[in-house]
Amino acid sequence: MEFNTEKTIFEKIIDREISAEILMEDDLCIVIRDINPGAPVHVLIIPKKRIPHLAEAREQDALLLGHLLLMAQKFAQQKELGGGFRVVINNGQDAGETVPHLHVHLLAGKPMIWPPC
Numbered sequence: 462m463e464f465n466t467e468k469t470i471f472e473k474i475i476d477r478e479i480s481a482e483i484l485m486e487d488d489l490c491i492v493i494r495d496i497n498p499g500a501p502v503h504v505l506i507i508p509k510k511r512i513p514h515l516a517e518a519r520e521q522d523a524l525l526l527g528h529l530l531l532m533a534q535k536f537a538q539q540k541e542l543g544g545g546f547r548v549v550i551n552n553g554q555d556a557g558e559t560v561p562h563l564h565v566h567l568l569a570g571k572p573m574i575w576p577p578c
């Protein structure tokens with residue numbers, strides 16, 4: 462897949478060029494509130510390294526990918542999401558991916574159905 466050199470909306474948020482509600486941040490990722498929430502709690506865990514899609518992640522990204530999930534866990538613990546939470550990665554058009562910069566959705570705050578589609 463072609464790599465567009467133009468910054469994604471998430472890179473602009475990471476670089477503070479556009480605003481977003483940043484809830485957590487460390488060296489590797491940020492956690493922001495989704496602008497168009499699909500649940501009472503809906504945040505995005507976004508790596509600072511731009512990997513366009515999960516399908517393009519490489520072996521050397523394994524620690525980073527694990528870190529994103531542990532960040533989701535940390536967020537859920539801090540927010541006391543005891544009722545449960547869901548993490549989702551959309552990969553590609555059919556999955557509904559709209560921003561070509563890998564990110565993990567964390568949704569919570571209401572009972573959810575499965576399958577989601």
Ligand code: 5GP
Pocket residue numbers: 470481482493494495496497498505550551557558559560561
């Ligand atoms: P995707 O559809 O690619 O899996 O998820 C992209 C998500 O990014 C969507 O849920 C969308 O609402 C969110 N989003 C898109 N643009 C912005 C923005 O400028 N700010 C924030 N906070 N979220 C955004």
